[in-house]
Amino acid sequence: GAGVSQSPSNKVTEKGKDVELRCDPISGHTALYWYRQSLGQGLEFLIYFQGNSAPDKSGLPSDRFSAERTGGSVSTLTIQRTQQEDSAVYLCASSSQSTGAGELFFGEGSRLTVL
Amino acid sequence: TQLLEQSPQFLSIQEGENLTVYCNSSSVFSSLQWYRQEPGEGPVLLVTVVTGGEVKKLKRLTFQFGDARKDSSLHITAAQPGDTGLYLCAGDDTGGFKTIFGAGTRLFVKA
Numbered sequence: 273g274a275g276v277s278q279s280p281s282n283k284v285t286e287k288g289k290d291v292e293l294r295c296d297p298i299s300g301h302t303a304l305y306w307y308r309q310s311l312g313q314g315l316e317f318l319i320y321f322q323g324n325s326a327p328d329k330s331g332l333p334s335d336r337f338s339a340e341r342t343g344g345s346v347s348t349l350t351i352q353r354t355q356q357e358d359s360a361v362y363l364c365a366s367s368s369q370s371t372g373a374g375e376l377f378f379g380e381g382s383r384l385t386v387l
Numbered sequence: 388t389q390l391l392e393q394s395p396q397f398l399s400i401q402e403g404e405n406l407t408v409y410c411n412s413s414s415v416f417s418s419l420q421w422y423r424q425e426p427g428e429g430p431v432l433l434v435t436v437v438t439g440g441e442v443k444k445l446k447r448l449t450f451q452f453g454d455a456r457k458d459s460s461l462h463i464t465a466a467q468p469g470d471t472g473l474y475l476c477a478g479d480d481t482g483g484f485k486t487i488f489g490a491g492t493r494l495f496v497k498a
Contacts (some may be wrong), residue, residue, distance in 0.1 A: 305485070
């Protein structure tokens with residue numbers, strides 16, 4: 273597709289289970305971001321991939337969160353031993369620029385509910 | 388880490404009214420962006436401002452970048468129900484070039 277694709281769109285899980293969220297960015301975009309958005313709130317930065325550079329993981333809230341980007345394209349965000357406070361919409365974005373001021377193109381998000 | 392503070396957090400107005408929302412920081416940004424997000428969707432870029440003092444207009448929306456490049460404002464003239472949404476400012480974190488967002492201003496325009 274032409275845009276950023278995320279899956280699943282909705283995920284309901286039980287506390288303590290692991291979840292994987294997938295992001296397929298726009299082809300050719302070197303930058304990929306994951307953000308978390310709690311209900312009615314702004315975007316909390318989680319992790320940033322840029323080309324082949326080491327990712328900026330400074331926003332990951334705990335060691336239960338990890339992300340990888342294979343082949344410079346698809347990314348997976350993994351949350352281990354989920355907690356209720358992990359419930360949120362997880363947004364992925366990609367950009368063609370290597371520095372700021374580049375337009376971010378967002379997917380529609382993956383809504384995670386931890387019971 | 389640089390922070391972007393937005394105000395007000397929530398704004399409910401009648402159709403036809405004017406409004407201004409603000410994005411402030413104690414840090415200098417090389418550029419700032421404004422995004423709008425509607426329910427169930429990801430944010431969509433409205434504008435990027437790069438030069439201190441810059442003013443950009445997008446139909447009824449006027450965006451301004453502060454002279455010192457620490458703040459920005461978004462003014463909407465004659466608001467319409469279709470303007471309803473979450474308005475987010477964003478800037479590049481000069482420490483790592485990643486884009487960070489403010490908490491947003493949620494606007495509701497009543498018909």
